[in-house]
Amino acid sequence: xxxxxxxxxxxxxxxxxxxxxxxxxxxxxxxxxxxxxxxxxxxxxxxxxxxxxxxxxxxxxxxxxxxxxxxxxxxxxxxxxxxxxxxxxxxxxxxxxxxxxxxxxxxxxxxxxxxxxxxxxxxxxxxxxxxxxxxxxxxxxxxxxxxxxxxxxxxxxxxxxxxxxxxxxxxxxxxxxxxxxxxxxxxxxxxxxxxxxxxxxxxxxxxxxxxxxxxxxxxxxxxxxxxxxxxxxxxxxxxxxxxxxxxxxxxxxxxxxxxxxxxxxxxxxxxxxxxxxxxxxxxxxxxxxxxxxxxxxxxxxxxxxxxxxxxxxxxxxxxxxxxxxxxxxxxxxxxxxxxxxxxxxxxxxxxxxxxxxxxxxxxxxxxxxxxxxxxxxxxxxxxxxxxxxxxxxxxxxxxxxxxxxxxxxxxxxxxxxxxxxxxxxxxxxxxxxxxxxxxxxxxxxxxxxxxxxxxxxxxxxxxxxxxxxxxxxxxxxxxxxxxxxxxxxxxxxxxxxxxxxxxxxxxxxxxxxxxxxxxxxxxxxxxxxxxxxxxxxxxxxxxxxxxxxxxxxxxxxxxxxxxxxxxxx
Numbered sequence: 001x002x003x004x005x006x007x008x009x010x011x012x013x014x015x016x017x018x019x020x021x022x023x024x025x026x027x028x029x030x031x032x033x034x035x036x037x038x039x040x041x042x043x044x045x046x047x048x049x050x051x052x053x054x055x056x057x058x059x060x061x062x063x064x065x066x067x068x069x070x071x072x073x074x075x076x077x078x079x080x081x082x083x084x085x086x087x088x089x090x091x092x093x094x095x096x097x098x099x100x101x102x103x104x105x106x107x108x109x110x111x112x113x114x115x116x117x118x119x120x121x122x123x124x125x126x127x128x129x130x131x132x133x134x135x136x137x138x139x140x141x142x143x144x145x146x147x148x149x150x151x152x153x154x155x156x157x158x159x160x161x162x163x164x165x166x167x168x169x170x171x172x173x174x175x176x177x178x179x180x181x182x183x184x185x186x187x188x189x190x191x192x193x194x195x196x197x198x199x200x201x202x203x204x205x206x207x208x209x210x211x212x213x214x215x216x217x218x219x220x221x222x223x224x225x226x227x228x229x230x231x232x233x234x235x236x237x238x239x240x241x242x243x244x245x246x247x248x249x250x251x252x253x254x255x256x257x258x259x260x261x262x263x264x265x266x267x268x269x270x271x272x273x274x275x276x277x278x279x280x281x282x283x284x285x286x287x288x289x290x291x292x293x294x295x296x297x298x299x300x301x302x303x304x305x306x307x308x309x310x311x312x313x314x315x316x317x318x319x320x321x322x323x324x325x326x327x328x329x330x331x332x333x334x335x336x337x338x339x340x341x342x343x344x345x346x347x348x349x350x351x352x353x354x355x356x357x358x359x360x361x362x363x364x365x366x367x368x369x370x371x372x373x374x375x376x377x378x379x380x381x382x383x384x385x386x387x388x389x390x391x392x393x394x395x396x397x398x399x400x401x402x403x404x405x406x407x408x409x410x411x412x413x414x415x416x417x418x419x420x421x422x423x424x425x426x427x428x429x430x431x432x433x434x435x436x437x438x439x440x441x442x443x444x445x446x447x448x449x450x451x452x453x454x455x456x457x458x459x460x461x462x463x464x465x466x467x468x469x470x471x472x473x474x475x476x477x478x479x480x481x482x483x484x485x486x487x488x489x490x491x492x493x494x495x496x497x498x499x500x501x502x503x504x505x506x507x508x509x510x511x512x513x514x515x516x517x518x519x520x521x522x523x524x525x526x527x528x529x530x531x532x533x534x535x536x537x538x539x540x541x542x543x544x545x546x547x548x549x550x551x552x553x554x555x556x557x558x559x560x561x562x563x564x565x566x567x568x569x
Contacts, residue, residue, distance in 0.1 A: 003459035005496050005545055006460045007463050013030070014026040032491075046242055051199070053175060054177055055171050063155070072130070073129070073131075075094075075105070076137070078114075081288050082231060083135040085287070089194055092220075092224075118146040121143055121146040136158060137157070137158050138163075138166070139163055143167075156173070158172075160423065161176050188234045191225060191229055219246065222243065223256045223257055225243050226244040235489035262315035266316055266319045269283075275481060275484070276487050277487075348376070349452055352393075352445070356388060358382035367380040371397070393429065393430045395427065397425065413447075417439060474550065494546070494564060495546055496544065498543050501541075510531050511531060513526070514563070515527075516561065526561070544566045546563045
């Protein structure tokens with residue numbers, strides 16, 4: 001569905017910017033609520049203090065005791081990039097703070113299911129004294145009970161929205177608990193774990209734990225925090241931008257951990273110029289692929305090793321798995337589009353799709369692609385195991401429709417229909433009996449119809465307006481590249497203008513390279529439109545929404561527009 005182009009309004013008048021900050025960047029910032037230099041100063045000194053996080057004191061008591069008594073601590077991660085980076089941050093950070101017996105476990109998607117499940121707890125041999133969840137656990141009541149029945153103390157650290165009942169853990173740290181006073185609700189799971197470590201270091205500092213020794217520098221973990229935060233698509237509010245920018249600075253300065261350096265190399269990115277987009281579109285998917293198709297322990301090991309050679313081996317292995325994931329995803333998306341085409345007479349607002357041959361690790365990507373193309377909330381399902389009796393689904397939503405709340409509404413209206421479910425406003429996961437798929441599809445569509453107004457079903461692409469002829473310059477593109485970090489809820493600058501297409505050719509089967517002339521001054525600009533070839537020539541006169549990008553292929557550096565959308569002018 002073609003979007004309508006709509007220019008963003010400024011939140012106020014930019015003021016106080018030094019002369020070297022380009023007026024276009026000032027305008028871009030103002031459209032995102034950043035009106036003065038102080039609002040863009042992403043210094044670590046401006047990071048929110050951890051003391052207001054609820055549940056911290058009890059969690060710190062347990063951690064301090066476990067470290068002092070040299071008890072076994074086990075980190076229970078998750079099978080996505082947020083969970084993997086959070087697991088690595090927990091293991092590295094606790095070792096830095098004096099814990100000597102720290103290990104980790106990551107559930108197998110097909111053997112244990114999601115999060116801290118009873119099956120995962122039963123597999124722990126030997127059982128640890130203390131178990132800490134990262135990026136999961138808030139919906140794992142049965143798993144927490146199973147752990148405590150084995151005499152294991154449990155700290156839940158999570159960022160997902162809780163259900164009606166909280167797990168009976170020994171401590172819970174989650175900024176999204178009702179009434180939690182922490183000002184930012186946008187922390188990723190890795191961010192929550194990093195905050196726990198900051199608070200633990202402060203507690204140990206007050207105890208005089210370091211003596212004359214130098215205090216551990218937890219900033220060494222920020223490259224991992226940045227990767228997990230961006231990859232999990234949490235909103236980049238000011239606090240998250242501070243975390244991500246600090247992590248990017250470490251990477252660009254050559255101080256990344258061996259695994260992140262190897263992942264950047266394997267993806268063809270230069271660490272010296274790495275951006276948040278590179279974390280989200282190049283490094284993150286390589287980590288995620290392990291959890292989708294293989295064993296997320298491969299991703300965690302890549303992030304934990306300090307051996308550069310071993311990191312390269314693991315990064316190459318992860319890249320191969322990611323290539324396999326791409327092929328599988330392409331086939332599944334094609335099948336999903338065919339399903340939608342066959343149901344062309346359907347007017348479903350909430351779309352549910354299932355194929356018995358689909359892979360449960362890839363359905364989230366299928367839901368995401370279909371959501372973009374249909375501009376409808378989509379839930380894609382695959383068999384949860386070989387028996388086929390249970391389905392595992394992944395949901396993606398559109399702006400204005402809170403997908404996790406929608407699932408809660410379905411659960412309330414149809415008790416027993418859903419198994420486990422949880423997530424955020426824009427993404428969620430759930431389980432379901434295969435025999436109940438049709439019932440769920442009808443219930444999901446009914447809730448979507450009630451909650452989604454017609455205006456939300458028409459996609460809108462927001463832009464930062466046009467550029468003057470003299471503003472198409474490499475220096476501005478370079479300033480925009482590092483001015484973010486750009487990401488979820490703080491989008492990369494996107495402009496729109498009318499051009500004459502004076503030349504074009506295909507790249508591969510789906511991409512276009514274009515020569516665009518600015519009719520105002522006659523200057524010809526190079527452009528690319530990835531995925532933009534539909535088999536037809538581009539219109540001679542077109543309106544394009546584009547990013548002011550940089551082409552640095554083979555060491556050359558030049559301006560290049562990257563088109564996100566084009567239409568006849």
